[in-house]
Amino acid sequence: MKAFYTIVKRELRSYFASPLAYIILVVFQVISARFFFLYLQGFLQFQFDPSYQLQTGELNLNNLVVLPYFGTISIVLLLIVPLITMRLIADEKKNYTAELLFTSPVRIRTIVFGKFTASLILLILMLLLSSINIFVLMVHGNPDLGAVFSGYIGLLLLGASFLSIGIFASSLTENQLIAAVISFGVLLLLWLVGALSDAESSILGYISVINHYEDFSKGLIELKDVIYYVSLIFLGLFLTYTSLESERWR
Amino acid sequence: MVYVHNLTKRYGSLVAVENLSFRLDRGDVLGFLGPNGAGKTTTMRIITGYMPPTKGTVHIEGVDIFDNPLQAKKMIGYLPENPPLYLDMTVAEYLDFVADIKQVKRKEKKSRIFYVLDKCGLSDVRKRIIGHLSKGYRQRVGIAQALVNNPSVLILDEPTIGLDPLQIIEIRDLIKSLSGERTVILSTHILPEVTMICSKVVIINEGKMVLEESLDYLSESLRNSSSLLLRVKQNGDGVKEKIMSVKGVSGVKPGPSGEFVVTPSEGVEIREELVRMVVENDLGLLELRPLVGTLEEIFMKAISSEGN
Numbered sequence: 001m002k003a004f005y006t007i008v009k010r011e012l013r014s015y016f017a018s019p020l021a022y023i024i025l026v027v028f029q030v031i032s033a034r035f036f037f038l039y040l041q042g043f044l045q046f047q048f049d050p051s052y053q054l055q056t057g058e059l060n061l062n063n064l065v066v067l068p069y070f071g072t073i074s075i076v077l078l079l080i081v082p083l084i085t086m087r088l089i090a091d092e093k094k095n096y097t098a099e100l101l102f103t104s105p106v107r108i109r110t111i112v113f114g115k116f117t118a119s120l121i122l123l124i125l126m127l128l129l130s131s132i133n134i135f136v137l138m139v140h141g142n143p144d145l146g147a148v149f150s151g152y153i154g155l156l157l158l159g160a161s162f163l164s165i166g167i168f169a170s171s172l173t174e175n176q177l178i179a180a181v182i183s184f185g186v187l188l189l190l191w192l193v194g195a196l197s198d199a200e201s202s203i204l205g206y207i208s209v210i211n212h213y214e215d216f217s218k219g220l221i222e223l224k225d226v227i228y229y230v231s232l233i234f235l236g237l238f239l240t241y242t243s244l245e246s247e248r249w250r
Numbered sequence: 251m252v253y254v255h256n257l258t259k260r261y262g263s264l265v266a267v268e269n270l271s272f273r274l275d276r277g278d279v280l281g282f283l284g285p286n287g288a289g290k291t292t293t294m295r296i297i298t299g300y301m302p303p304t305k306g307t308v309h310i311e312g313v314d315i316f317d318n319p320l321q322a323k324k325m326i327g328y329l330p331e332n333p334p335l336y337l338d339m340t341v342a343e344y345l346d347f348v349a350d351i352k353q354v355k356r357k358e359k360k361s362r363i364f365y366v367l368d369k370c371g372l373s374d375v376r377k378r379i380i381g382h383l384s385k386g387y388r389q390r391v392g393i394a395q396a397l398v399n400n401p402s403v404l405i406l407d408e409p410t411i412g413l414d415p416l417q418i419i420e421i422r423d424l425i426k427s428l429s430g431e432r433t434v435i436l437s438t439h440i441l442p443e444v445t446m447i448c449s450k451v452v453i454i455n456e457g458k459m460v461l462e463e464s465l466d467y468l469s470e471s472l473r474n475s476s477s478l479l480l481r482v483k484q485n486g487d488g489v490k491e492k493i494m495s496v497k498g499v500s501g502v503k504p505g506p507s508g509e510f511v512v513t514p515s516e517g518v519e520i521r522e523e524l525v526r527m528v529v530e531n532d533l534g535l536l537e538l539r540p541l542v543g544t545l546e547e548i549f550m551k552a553i554s555s556e557g558n
């Protein structure tokens with residue numbers, strides 16, 4: 001447990017000792033806030049557009065602002081997570097510190113889980129920052145907080161599974177850039193694979209990371225979606241473990 | 251105590267280490283020698299538990315490194331070929347991290363870090379970022395890192411590489427002073443270093459052990475290498491034949507600057523006879539001394555004889 005805490009602490013230190021974490025937080029916040037403002041603007045315009053009210057009956061803050069806002073966040077995560085995870089293991093190999101870690105009295109799974117946890121903390125920080133915009137909404141309006149909550153649970157699960165795939169990519173190489181490209185490629189594939197078939201019952205539709213997110217954004221926390229994300233997270237971490245372990249045997 | 255038994259490591263069809271066995275007790279300092287690519291680093295990586303062997307076992311203080319890695323690794327301090335440094339940390343932060351990950355007890359941690367900073371001459375740079383330090387200092391941080399958990403087995407892969415002559419002497423003294431209650435394995439290319447600090451020598455070539463000897467025995471046999479160097483004033487024709495004619499001489503080799511290397515038959519003392527011959531022939535004795543063999547000669551012999 002102490003070793004786990006030590007790993008998490010060092011990773012967080014490393015994130016915040018370099019400008020990386022700050023840049024990621026700022027870029028993430030700027031982009032998501034810009035889009036939030038855009039959606040809010042749209043919402044306000046619709047308020048004065050009688051034709052729109054006739055069409056849909058009522059104006060819904062959740063459907064017009066929160067939902068697209070979360071959609072934007074999920075896309076930004078797709079782009080930013082590879083940058084968060086790329087150095088986690090690749091850098092250890094490049095600086096030869098892997099040799100220190102693997103000759104220390106620490107289990108490989110503790111190392112992997114510690115690194116994942118550190119990146120997860122950064123992700124949570126990003127999501128907390130993004131929730132400032134929702135608070136603004138609460139001051140002036142009345143969004144459905146249940147849907148906001150489930151949306152965030154969904155974003156957290158989605159982001160965490162991105163992280164675990166990113167860490168796996170980072171374990172495959174000692175080059176950060178290659179790690180980032182691999183994880184971005186895999187994530188994009190997992191995202192777009194759903195578009196190849198519309199039916200949710202198909203296998204491709206099931207594999208798609210984003211299909212499972214839709215229920216969350218509508219305010220539904222379904223067990224099958226939670227199970228999907230949790231298994232994806234463990235798959236990524238398990239593959240990382242296997243890749244590190246097999247490297248020793250080679 | 252380190253006990254290595256029948257260690258074999260293959261990378262595909264390439265054999266890196268083959269049937270290597272040796273045993274070191276507390277207080278031993280092993281000089282691990284071999285040409286580049288002989289399998290030194292691979293052996294050290296296996297002993298430290300970084301990679302598993304294809305065959306064979308390693309015991310650290312009686313604990314099998316593969317059956318019980320967590321317990322065995324606590325007793326090891328390891329400096330890899332390239333010091334494993336986080337370049338964005340300060341020296342003190344880094345050592346604090348290593349102490350934590352090596353599970354140094356909380357109450358001992360501070361004094362251990364203070365001790366290694368002092369021992370490795372790092373006290374002045376403890377607040378500097380490692381990435382800003384020179385190669386010599388980084389190497390010292392690497393050594394400090396290996397010592398921070400007060401290991402009973404210390405494994406150093408070329409510890410003096412990249413240091414200036416003064417630092418090399420300091421580090422050698424440090425290793426010597428550490429050896430008492432520990433088992434130390436160090437690989438090096440610098441042969442005199444072995445004579446200076448090691449108590450035992452293992453030479454490997456192409457993964458196989460070609461020599462294992464205690465240094466006491468080795469230097470004894472070096473001293474007893476019974477060839478003599480003879481230098482005389484009159485070294486014209488026929489001197490070589492005259493030397494050959496001395497009773498007990500089995501070989502004479504003329505050197506480049508008029509000296510002769512005289513090899514006696516096994517166990518025969520020829521110095522008296524030789525001098526008498528020189529004086530009787532009025533050759534003019536300038537120098538006569540036993541030729542002391544060097545570790546280099548043994549090293550070269552061990553490696554080349556393996557090739558034949």
